[in-house]
Structure formats: C-alpha cells, structure tokens
Amino acid sequence: MNEDLLKSKPLKENRRNFLKGGLVLGGLALLKPESAISSPLNEKADEFKILTGPYLQTNFGNGISILWIASKDSSSWVEYGESADLLDRKAYGKSALGLKPADRLNCVKLENLKPGKTYYYKIFSKEIKDFQPYKMTYGETISSAVESFVNTDISKEEVAFVMLNDIHDRPNSICHLLDLNKGNATDFVFFNGDIFDYQADEQQIITNMLQPCVDKFAKNTPFVYVRGNHETRGKFAREFPAYFDHVGNTSFTLGPVRFVILDTGEDKEDSHPVYAGIVDFDQYRLEQAAWLENEINRKEFKNAAFRVVLMHIPPRYSGDAHGAVHCTELFEPIMNRGKVDLVLSGHTHKYKVNPPAKGLNNYPIIIGGGPKDGFRTLTKIKANKKQIQVSMLDDSGKQIESYVCLKR
Template sequence: MKKDRREFLKSTVGLTALTSLVPAIAVGQSFSIESRDPDLGHVFLTSPYLQNPSPNAITVMFIVNLPSYSYVEFGESEELGKKAHKTENGLVVAYNRVNKITLLNLKPATTYYYRVVSKEISKFDPYNLIYGETIVSYIHSFITPSFEKDDVSVLIMNDLHERPYSIPHLMNLVDKKEMDFVFFNGDVFDYQEDEKQIIDNMLTPCCDEFASNIPFYFVRGNHETRGKFARELYHYFATPKEQQYYEFLWGVTHFTVLDTGEDKPDTDKEYGNIVDFDSYREEQLQWFKKVVQTAGFKKAKFRVVLMHIPFFHSDDWHGTKHLEKLFSSIFNDSKIDICICGHTHRYGVYSPDKKKHRYPIIIGGGPKEGNRTIISLKANSKQLSLKMMRDDGKLVGNYDIVPKE
C-alpha cells in the first residue's frame, strides 16, 4: 500500500515548512517530492542534473519512478515562465522515466532558474489518456557559459569504483566557486548492474554536491563496458551529438574526449564475443583526424585530451597498445597540450618526452583511501594551470603551460 504523501512530507519537513516548499501550482493537487522511496507513488528518483552545456543550450536530466509526461519550466527569474519538453518524430516524449530535455535558445552568461515537473500517466489507452499524480521539483539555477570569456575551470575525478562518498570528499578539498563543469574520467563503477547503481553511486552524490547547478560530463572507463546494464548506460548522460566520444570548446580551450574501451582483446573469453572495441577505437581515430582540421581545434590556445586509459605509463595490455598504435603520432603531430587519464590507480605527472609523448600526461589515482585524487584545471588565454590534490588535501602534482607559438 502506498504511504500517504502528505504524511511523508509532514514527517520529513514539518507542516510549516511544507507551505514554502510546495510550489504554488501544486498546492491542493499534488506535492513536490524528491525521494528515492518508491512506496510514495509517483516520485523523483533523482534531482535534476545538468549535462552538455553550451552558451545557448543545456540539457536537464532527471529520473522518475513511473511512466509519465515530464517537462522543464525555466526562465531568467524564479517566476520561470517558459516550458521545454522533448519531441521526437512529431510526438512529445512521454510515458518514459529517464528524462533528457534540452533547453534551447538560451542567452550566454545568463543566470537561469528552473524546475522539473512530471505528470504520471496512470492510464494510456489509445483514445483515453488519464494523468495521475503531478510532482514538481524545487527551483534550481545555473549560469550559461559565455562566448566572450576566455577562461575555463574544471574539476576532474576518475576511478571512483563504486565509492559515492569519494565525490563530496574530493570536491570539498578544492575551491568550487569558479567551477564551470565537472568531468568524470571513467571507472566510476566496477561494472553496470542496473539503474539503481547509477543513481546511488553517481547521480545522487553528484546532485547532493553540485549537479543541479553545475553540469558534468562523463566518459566510460574499461569497467563501464562490463555487465548486463552496460548497453543502457548512455541513456543516463547527455553528450554533444549523443556520441560517447566528443569534443567541445570552452573559452579558448579545446577538449577532446575519447572513449578508450576495454583493456583486453575483444576475443577475450570474459566478453563472450559481444564487444568490438578495436573497430570502435579506429572509428574514433578517423573522427579525431577530422577534429584536428576544425577551426575550433586549430585556433584554440590549449588542446586538452581527456580519456580513461593512458597509452604510456600504463600497462601493456591489448587496449593500451592498440590506443598507442592509433593515436600516438597524431597526438604529437596535432600539438596536444596535455592528456589527462586514470586507469592505473597510481597518480602521477609525466613531463613531455621527446621520443614518445611531446605533451605532459597526467594520471589521476584511486580508488582507495590514500590514492584518490581530484584534478583542478584552469585555463585562460595566457596559461593553463593544473593541480592534482590527494584525498588528504596534499598537492601531489601540478603543471603549468603557456600557449604554443
């Protein structure tokens, strides 16, 4: 039997607080509930989390527990006033649970306020659609990136391996005030089991810490390619062009994100003949050859590569060597400024090497206490500055670069 929703709110926030928490439109009809308790009826399983930002657009994601029609209300003040939902082939996306809604035509460098709304579809017959409960989130805000500003500030974490508590711990070691986005450089998980794992071990700690207000990007490590839910994982994140490898420009810094795949050969028996990472890495090389020809890449003051498996200072397994064979020369020839990785679980800063890599390679550590790191990268037109902090607050790496001539 469902718990009483009003009783739930009374017990958790107190009746006086309820009035201020429930948005005006919902009073008397429905209640704003951000809960992970499915016994409460229609509920949000996550707070909204921001993805794939640009000066004119941002994607709002959130998960509910029942098939529903969901949308975002947003605007430049807490009055909101605009509404966005997703359409596909003439139909508004509905009767779904995992929501990925992009707000378009935003102004750069502007503060926006938003909340998400979800209307349960309790009956969906061909000619008889009946809505059930409506739930409304709290109001959150974000600032769109600027076209004018040259700077970027990023926090990078890797190899958390099912340790949700590492996210607030590491983020509390660094200054978050100027942060533009957070980047997860793979192996947040050990393998993909189900949706609950993604919510509990990543989305909830991200939302609690920052993700309703500051966007994050994610790229897979080798561990995220494993397990029965691996093929569903991409539904929970938004990336440029909906690809798992991607590129974007922020200020004067260009970011290339590669999805390095598995570390062992595709024929390894534990993969059961249902992986094809050799072709996938080659596909990424062909794509990257085009990226290096773009004006965005060529004109950038700094070119940063983010990828999970480093092909130097790592292991000699198949995936690693295959990446080296494919990308080693193009990274040098295209004047990559810095490559930031994870995977080895041993943090380190490796200066440019004339023979192998003419750019520094930074490897973040993890996942156990004493090995976890968070990397802060700040860049403007004059300098790129990277600092790597260990989980005890000690600075264990830094690297400063000026633009190449």
C-alpha cells in the same frame, strides 16, 4: 584499472545519500528523514516520485540538458526563465517521429540560451496512470524546487574545472573529493571513467553517482562524463547511456581551450573470454581515430589557444594490455600532429605526471589516482590564454602534483 580486482560495495551501504534533494509536491518540500529512505525497488509500487535529479549536462553551445528520473512513465517538461519569479518558457524532451517522450528517464534540452546569463528552472512530471489508445488518464504532477544555472559564456577568458576518475562505486568519494575544491567556481565537473566497477542496474547508477552529484553540484553546475573500461562491463552496460545526455567521444570549445574527449573502451582484446564475444572496441577505437583526425583539422581545434584531450586509458604509461597499446598506436600520432597541449587520464590508480617525452608523447600525460582512501585525487585545472595550470590534490587536500603548460 586493468584487472578485475575491485569488488562492488553492497549498494545499501551507500544509500544514505539517496533522495536528499528537496523535491516538492504541490509547492511543499518533501524532505524525507534518512531512516525513511530506501531503494525505489522497495517503495510502494504505486508511489509516483522523482527518483533523482535534476542533473545538468552540456556541450557548451548555449544549450544545457536537464535530466531526471521518475518512478513511472510520465509526461515531463521544464519551465524556465531569466527570473526565479517568472518561469515563462517551457521545454519538453526531444520528440521522435512526432511523439513527445512518455518515459521515466527524462532529458530536456534548453537551447539558444544567452551567454553568461543565469537561468532559473523547475522540472515537472505528470504521471501516466492509464495509457489507452483514445483516452489518457494522468495522475498527479510533481515538480522540483526552482533551481538555477549559469549558461557559460564560451568566449570567457578563463576556464576552470575539476576531474574525478576511478571512483569505482564509492559515492562518498565523489562528495569527499569535491569538498576539497572548497567552493571554488568550476565551469564543469569532469568524470574521467571507471566511476563504477561494472553496470548492474539503475539503482547503482542513482546511488553511486547521480544522487551524490545532485546533492553536491549537478542541479546548478553541469558535468561531462566519458566511460572508462569498467562502465562497458556488466549486464546493464547497454542501458547505461540512457541515463546521460552523452557519455562517448565529443569535443567542445570553452574559453581558450578546445576540449576533445575520447572513449577508450576496454583494456583487453575483444576476443578475451570475459567479454563473451559481444564487444567490438577495436572498431570503436578506429572510428574515433578517424573522428580525431577530422577534429584536429577543424578551425576550432587549430585556432584554440590550448588543446586538451580527456581520455580514461592514457595514451601511454599504463602497461601493455591490448587496449592501452591500441590507444598509443592509434591516437598518439594524431595527437602529436595536432599539437595537443595536455592529456588528462585515469585508469592506472597511481597518480602521475608524465612530462612530454621526445619521440613519444609531445604533450604531458597527467594521470589521476584512486580508488582507495589515501590514493584518491582531485585534479583541478585552470586555463587562460597564456597557460594551463594543473593542481592535483590527494584526498587529504594536500597538493601532491602541479604542472603548468605555457602557450607554445
């Protein structure tokens, strides 16, 4: 949305989903009653626990990232394997300059996985109680239950995913909208920006996004996430990326589709007083335009049956604010030249299917709605080699828009 009309809900209103996940300690499930659940900030300072997770992210290259947040610094790892009874492999977070991580925020990448194979895994964190230069004192080791995921075969015939956008700090919307998919298989969940109003702190990220994702799907199905303009705001915006494997522009191939994700940045001029002189989104968009130019010349892009771009601010049809206009100027000519088949966006809070328009956008631009009840949408996408089918549901579950892209 292009104005700051949205007020954050008090965080505690949304805490009832917090820590519903079945974390285990020494093999015993620690399922807390809801009445005992509160902010980690209010917990006893010495309690070592997993605040949220595990949650999965991936770029679909036979690898998956498993993330979780512990309440204290720890040595953490994942044990995994092809059978729930035999987790015979172990992976740590990425070492930097020879040092394994010893952090609260954990991201462990499993690589070289077999296409289409189901993997079982369990996360472990060993508390660092006292970190002396020549003597480390560890505390207890905590772990999750055994979870599983399928390493998606990128050569699969059909791809299916759902898009959520413009949730704006309403965690119940994440659960409500995903329920509308009625358990249909989805290769990933895509968050197309403005999941928050602005970034306040870690608790907001956990309560208003990560925990509902963990409760609903993210232990077993990955999500892909790109920022909207609102994720760039607030005092915690610079810490925010550390909670994810990836939140910026990227591309990947899955089945018949080449996916290209753009981070459209802010909607006002960089010089606008509300940004207080500390943003640089014009340059960021320019860099992405150069990256996009390179992407459309890649063989993975050219050879794909379909090319789908996901970006929060649509490249047209979202008003004349600076960011929106800059997106049109920079990205539209490249996307037209690259023969993009479909763009999926959010931002306007009014759902709309904009068909291709001669001389402007040569591709449809489909915009999801939100964030208030009655305006929220779940956008379901299925693609095979012949067509992409888009079905948009309102928050009562009724299909309100549909669109089919045929192979050109």
